[in-house]
Amino acid sequence: MTDWANILINAGLTALYLFLAICVGLLFMGIARKVTARIHNRVGPPIYQNFLDVGKLLAKKSNIKHNWIFDFAPLFALAGVLLALAYLPMGGYRLLSGDGDLILLLYILVIPALGFALGAGASANPNAGVGVMRALTLMLSYEMPFLLVLLSLMIYYNTASLTTLLEKQMHSVWAIDVLPISALAADIALQGMMMEKPFDIPIAPHEIASGPLVEFGGNYLGMLMLYSAGSIVVETSLFVDLFLGGGIVLNPAVYGILAYVVNYIVWFALIFVVWMIAIFINAVFPRFRIEQAFKFYWKWPTLIAALGLAQAYIMSVILGVSV
Amino acid sequence: MTPENPNPLPSIIPEKDWKKIQRMLSKRSLWMVHFCTGCGAMEMPPTMTSRYDMERFGIIPMATPRQADLLLVTGYVAVKTLKRIVRVYEQMQDPKYVIAFGSCPINGGIYWDSYNTIKRLDKYIPVDMYIAGCMPRPEAIMDAFLKLMKDIDEGRADGWLRYKKYYEKYKANQRRVFKRWDE
Ligand code: SF4
Numbered sequence: 001m002t003d004w005a006n007i008l009i010n011a012g013l014t015a016l017y018l019f020l021a022i023c024v025g026l027l028f029m030g031i032a033r034k035v036t037a038r039i040h041n042r043v044g045p046p047i048y049q050n051f052l053d054v055g056k057l058l059a060k061k062s063n064i065k066h067n068w069i070f071d072f073a074p075l076f077a078l079a080g081v082l083l084a085l086a087y088l089p090m091g092g093y094r095l096l097s098g099d100g101d102l103i104l105l106l107y108i109l110v111i112p113a114l115g116f117a118l119g120a121g122a123s124a125n126p127n128a129g130v131g132v133m134r135a136l137t138l139m140l141s142y143e144m145p146f147l148l149v150l151l152s153l154m155i156y157y158n159t160a161s162l163t164t165l166l167e168k169q170m171h172s173v174w175a176i177d178v179l180p181i182s183a184l185a186a187d188i189a190l191q192g193m194m195m196e197k198p199f200d201i202p203i204a205p206h207e208i209a210s211g212p213l214v215e216f217g218g219n220y221l222g223m224l225m226l227y228s229a230g231s232i233v234v235e236t237s238l239f240v241d242l243f244l245g246g247g248i249v250l251n252p253a254v255y256g257i258l259a260y261v262v263n264y265i266v267w268f269a270l271i272f273v274v275w276m277i278a279i280f281i282n283a284v285f286p287r288f289r290i291e292q293a294f295k296f297y298w299k300w301p302t303l304i305a306a307l308g309l310a311q312a313y314i315m316s317v318i319l320g321v322s323v
Numbered sequence: 324m325t326p327e328n329p330n331p332l333p334s335i336i337p338e339k340d341w342k343k344i345q346r347m348l349s350k351r352s353l354w355m356v357h358f359c360t361g362c363g364a365m366e367m368p369p370t371m372t373s374r375y376d377m378e379r380f381g382i383i384p385m386a387t388p389r390q391a392d393l394l395l396v397t398g399y400v401a402v403k404t405l406k407r408i409v410r411v412y413e414q415m416q417d418p419k420y421v422i423a424f425g426s427c428p429i430n431g432g433i434y435w436d437s438y439n440t441i442k443r444l445d446k447y448i449p450v451d452m453y454i455a456g457c458m459p460r461p462e463a464i465m466d467a468f469l470k471l472m473k474d475i476d477e478g479r480a481d482g483w484l485r486y487k488k489y490y491e492k493y494k495a496n497q498r499r500v501f502k503r504w505d506e
Contacts, residue, residue, distance in 0.1 A: 217389035
């Protein structure tokens with residue numbers, strides 16, 4: 001009996017957290033539009049604009065027919081992003097867990113993008129094909145520094161588990177204080193992961209008519225908008241979890257429910273800061289070409305990440321600093 | 324409207340409220356695709372950028388007709404262009420709206436005796452709003468946007484329903500000017 005009650009409570013909490021995460025993502029998109037507009041010296045839309053957009057899109061009907069993979073792809077992408085959200089600790093609360101999950105997470109993060117690519121490919125539009133090619137190349141470019149950064153974290157904290165990583169950061173200082181070089185490389189990689197300028201090459205509305213999105217309209221596009229809202233939260237909170245201690249300031253084991261509330265608020269503030277950095281860069285930069293982005297990523301951020309890796313290695317293996 | 328955009332929760336939301344909600348949402352987020360045919364393309368940049376900033380009302384340019392709700396036809400329409408306009412219009416998802424700019428799509432304007440432009444756009448696709456003038460200034464365009472939003476709210480912008488109802492007649496008019504569909 002109690003088992004069932006527990007499962008139900010957990011399911012409810014999971015749904016609530018995922019729903020909140022999507023709402024946070026939509027709100028962030030609205031804030032980003034407002035901030036960008038202010039930087040351009042415009043008034044800009046209200047910050048709830050993206051809720052209206054999603055509502056409108058979901059209330060529309062889509063009569064675009066290609067094949068069932070095309071119909072299935074938005075669901076696939078949305079489900080993938082929800083899965084990634086469930087695996088990432090948000091404000092210290094995580095829904096699914098497992099050991100060695102940093103590596104698992106890397107695989108899960110690819111699923112939503114894959115669903116996206118699937119639908120784009122099925123639409124048989126040349127613009128979509130070009131967009132998918134660019135997205136995959138971009139992924140290849142930023143994964144290089146990002147993997148090096150993950151490696152340096154694993155070496156320094158001597159763990160491949162996200163839970164342990166968070167715990168160790170909670171008990172000592174945040175990783176950004178001890179590994180600032182790696183954090184810099186991770187933030188540059190994050191810009192590409194979020195496809196903000198100068199790396200919005202796959203979407204590029206003025207060049208390839210929004211790339212993978214080109215054939216989607218109506219409620220399909222609405223679902224993809226929810227997907228991109230979710231992936232904003234996934235990507236920003238990935239950075240927060242890795243380098244800013246996941247926003248955990250109070251130990252849930254000691255403070256109980258209060259800790260969850262405070263941690264959630266701190267987490268929210270931190271992902272907001274990370275998102276704003278990305279948006280400020282986005283608002284003032286033009287766009288790279290894809291081969292320029294590739295060259296850039298395999299040069300500077302990789303170099304910085306390698307330096308960070310060396311620092312982590314020297315600190316933990318040679319000097320024997322342990323946390 | 325009922326067969327196209329069905330109420331997702333008929334037991335909770337009454338049919339009338341559903342239509343109202345839909346209209347309210349679509350008026351506040353009009354995504355447009357501007358089909359820049361004639362001279363009017365020049366008036367769009369100031370309307371979009373910081374001087375007049377139409378994003379205030381949730382109107383943003385979209386890259387493809389699939390994603391758009393609002394079609395702007397900015398100027399005279401040649402027969403060859405009309406074919407593309409019809410294609411673009413038919414690719415948009417319901418509900419969709421059309422604004423025609425300038426005097427050319429109203430009655431031919433200075434091209435009234437031209438051999439290869441059409442005179443009234445309204446005969447070929449349903450137009451919800453005309454902006455008179457040659458060329459309308461951004462103030463007039465903003466005014467038209469606001470009027471269209473009001474019309475949508477009151478349910479008067481029903482061009483897409485008209486297109487469905489009189490589909491055969493619109494098609495007959497289109498066939499009269501196109502010799503072939505594939506050129
Ligand atoms: S109405 Fe005037 S400005 Fe507009 S297309 Fe015709 S001639 Fe050009």
